[in-house]
Amino acid sequence: MLVIASANRDPQQFADPDVLKIKRQEIRHLAFGQGIHFCLGAPLARLEGQIGLTTLLRRLPKLQLAIPTADIQWNPQLVL
Ligand code: HEM
Numbered sequence: 001m002l003v004i005a006s007a008n009r010d011p012q013q014f015a016d017p018d019v020l021k022i023k024r025q026e027i028r029h030l031a032f033g034q035g036i037h038f039c040l041g042a043p044l045a046r047l048e049g050q051i052g053l054t055t056l057l058r059r060l061p062k063l064q065l066a067i068p069t070a071d072i073q074w075n076p077q078l079v080l
Contacts (some may be wrong), residue, residue, distance in 0.1 A: 003078060004030050 008029045009017035015026070032039035039045070057063065065072075 001078065004033075 008014075008031060011017050013026070013028070014024075032042040032045070
């Protein structure tokens with residue numbers, strides 16, 4: 001089974017793969033697939049993400065976790 005989330009955290013492809021680096025230069029991820037079946041909605045999804053995150057951070061500039069990072073429960077699902 002292909003695990004895209006794992007491929008997107010491949011340490012041979014991305015330095016510090018588990019660190020959120022908003023200005024990351026190496027961004028050849030597989031989140032939208034690859035090749036002939038590359039996601040048709042990728043431009044829309046990117047635009048929505050940009051608008052959504054920008055609006056969220058503008059409206060809630062002090063947004064932060066309510067619990068310590070160490071207490072976050074990870075979702076053990078294979079796909080996402
Ligand atoms: C963050 C949002 C999204 C993610 C992560 C995502 C991810 C993907 C991935 C990984 C594939 C490839 C599946 C495969 O190879 O079998 C795919 C295909 C596809 N996506 Fe998305 N998608 C997103 C949003 C959207 C949106 C908003 C639309 C439409 C408005 C859309 C329409 C499609 C279609 C039609 C395909 C099939 C393309 C084909 O098989 O030729 N996706 N998507």
